[in-house]
Amino acid sequence: MSHQYQSISTSGRPLKNFVDTGDMIFVCSAVWYAKIIRKITAGQVNHVQIVVDKERIFETSTKKFKADYEALPEATKKGMIIVRPTFLAPEQKEQLKLLCEKYKGIPYSLWDVALNFTFGWLKDELKKRVISLLGTKKFMKCDELVSRLLYEVSMKKELRWFEGYDPSYLLKICLTHPESYHVLYWNP
Numbered sequence: 001m002s003h004q005y006q007s008i009s010t011s012g013r014p015l016k017n018f019v020d021t022g023d024m025i026f027v028c029s030a031v032w033y034a035k036i037i038r039k040i041t042a043g044q045v046n047h048v049q050i051v052v053d054k055e056r057i058f059e060t061s062t063k064k065f066k067a068d069y070e071a072l073p074e075a076t077k078k079g080m081i082i083v084r085p086t087f088l089a090p091e092q093k094e095q096l097k098l099l100c101e102k103y104k105g106i107p108y109s110l111w112d113v114a115l116n117f118t119f120g121w122l123k124d125e126l127k128k129r130v131i132s133l134l135g136t137k138k139f140m141k142c143d144e145l146v147s148r149l150l151y152e153v154s155m156k157k158e159l160r161w162f163e164g165y166d167p168s169y170l171l172k173i174c175l176t177h178p179e180s181y182h183v184l185y186w187n188p
Contacts (some may be wrong), residue, residue, distance in 0.1 A: 015072050016054040018184065019082065021093040022153075023051040024146055025073070026081040026171050028188045043168020044188045045081060050096075050146045058100045060145050067106040067145055082185040083174045085150055092153040099149050106140055143167045156180065 019025075027047040037046040049059040052069065060067045076082070088096070140148070143166055151159035158173050158180075174181035 014075055015082075019051045019054070019072070020084065021051060021053060022085050022088045022096055022150065023184065024083045024085070024150075024170070024174070025049045025051065025057065026083065026167060026188075028079040028081075030079070037166075043166065043171070045167045045171055048142050048146050048167045048170055050100075050149055052097055052100055058103075058145075058149075060106065060140050060142050065107060067100075067103045067140065069100070069104070076185050076187065078187050080185060081171065081183065081188055083171070084182045084184050085154070085156075085174075085180060086182050087154055087156065087180050088150075095153045096149055099152055103140070103145060103149070106145070141166075143170045146170065 025048065026045040027049070028045050029047065035046075037043075047059075049057040049070070051072065052058050053072075055072055056069045057072050058067065058069055073080075147159045147170055150156065158177055175183075
């Protein structure tokens with residue numbers, strides 16, 4: 001899937017100047033395991049985070065092995081795609097912040113990562129169903145956490161089957177629903 005987005009006006013700008021609660025930051029890292037993730041998922045990105053406020057993001061990662069807050073990156077950079085869900089009302093953004101507290105500390109799902117590696121060769125829909133069936137329910141990967149948070153505050157049907165997603169699949173959902181998601185920055 002090839003998309004061309006011009007985001008010259010935001011390039012290098014401090015993120016806190018234009019992100020909002022609920023924005024998704026997709027990441028294309030250069031580390032070795034990120035390259036493996038992208039190869040297996042046949043995607044452009046290997047990680048996703050959700051913006052909580054002008055200072056923090058919320059994510060699960062192999063850095064802490066649990067869902068937790070991190071500092072908002074300072075500026076846009078290469079390897080980053082930022083997508084805004086346009087459907088979030090102010091009260092839903094407040095709900096999202098409360099849900100982050102609810103999910104804080106949820107363990108990172110290495111089992112689901114292993115399932116993605118094992119079944120990465122399957123087509124998206126089938127892979128999603130297999131991983132949803134075999135995956136853990138009390139642990140989450142980054143894409144599952146972000147999808148679940150947005151689903152629980154919005155009930156958007158395209159986010160309903162969050163188990164079995166990978167970051168690239170979530171990005172694909174956003175790109176195929178332009179009426180609900182706006183790309184703010186594109187520099188993978």
